[in-house]
Amino acid sequence: MNAIQVLFSDMSKHGEPFRHQFANGLDAYIIRLQIEGNCQALVEGALEDIGPGDMLLFQPGDIYDLRIDASEGKPFSGDYYIYGTGPGMREWWERRQRPTRTKIAENNRLTAVWQQIVQEKRRLDGGDPDILTPLVWSLLLLIDRAIDDSREGSSPPAYHALRMRHYIEEHAAEALTLEQVARYTGLSVSRAVALFKEQYGISIISYAQQLRLARAINLLEHSPLSLEQIAAESGLGSYAYFHRLFRERYGMSPGAYRRGR
CATH class of the missing domain: 1.10.10.60 (Homeodomain-like)
Structure with missing residues (x-):
């Protein structure tokens, strides 16, 4: 199992206007699942509205632009995200074509694994790589299944x-x-x-x-x-x-x- 380095992972909520941008391209992989509220993200060159159930996948070199505007009647935006790198992330990404945006059905198994990653990463030592790598691999495989299931839905x-x-x-x-x-x-x-x-x-x-x-x-x-x-x-x-x-x-x-x- 190739190693995965988790740089950041959390469940975030934003009640104020917020923008996260990598105008010169990402240096790692970003996986983001919108779970509450709405935001906008750059998807294949166009700014699109993102709602609950939207899974976003970005690789190194992609331009990343995420915008949350609480003034539009949407009081908050909530999401899970992971920002990581390493040979394991690269291996997973290269296994198939990765859609930038996919609408997935609510999936408690997937978010439960994500919560475990977040909790492990919050440790004072930043998390044990021997625990984080298999957890992230589990998450990535569940994401693959969710994306496959989305074609049914x-x-x-x-x-x-x-x-x-x-x-x-x-x-x-x-x-x-x-x-x-x-x-x-x-x-x-x-x-x-x-x-x-x-x-x-x-x-x-x-x-x-x-x-x-x-x-x-x-x-x-x-x-x-x-x-x-x-x-x-x-x-x-x-x-x-x-x-x-x-x-x-x-x-x-x-x-x-x-x-x-």
């Missing part, structure tokens, strides 16, 4: 479906309801159910069940938990329900699957 209906999928993946082990999934995207239950099925060819409930069964398989193979505990940990509730779903999908009971390992 290129239309408003697809974007809503992608947000629902992320929400289901994050909460499948909980007592998830259709009402919760619909509320997360601001849709009615009937619209959310129809849109998800149209986009992915599977119902919300069936997708959640697949995720829960996949987690149950992993626990059966790698944990000493009892079958009742696995049912609870995977979000399937009672063992009777777990047993029925497992047999329907795999043609055997969970206990038989575990004994056959």
Whole structure:
């Protein structure tokens, strides 16, 4: 794993006019995710409005110009950013074409890793490179996935479906309801159910069940938990329900699957 040097990383908020500019070109990589409010940034030679969900990627040599004008009725702008360099950053960047701007769906897994990087960097010693490098690599790979997913969500209906999928993946082990999934995207239950099925060819409930069964398989193979505990940990509730779903999908009971390992 090639090393990555994190020069700066933080979650910033601006309630006053602010400008950050590298008129002669960057000397490192900048990755920035707008999470609240609005700003403007130079994207491929043109100043564009940047809103929540906009991921910005810049490489050394790019002209960088970020502007926040709180006088436009937008009282603040909030973002995560990382400013870094090193052979690992270069390796990641050169793996594929990098769009300067991509609208990504809300992704708690990505921001959770970003928060860990920020916390590590805030240490008095500036953070341990042996910890920061794998954390940043995790972030970069999650960014790649988010950008790939954004191609699925290129239309408003697809974007809503992608947000629902992320929400289901994050909460499948909980007592998830259709009402919760619909509320997360601001849709009615009937619209959310129809849109998800149209986009992915599977119902919300069936997708959640697949995720829960996949987690149950992993626990059966790698944990000493009892079958009742696995049912609870995977979000399937009672063992009777777990047993029925497992047999329907795999043609055997969970206990038989575990004994056959």
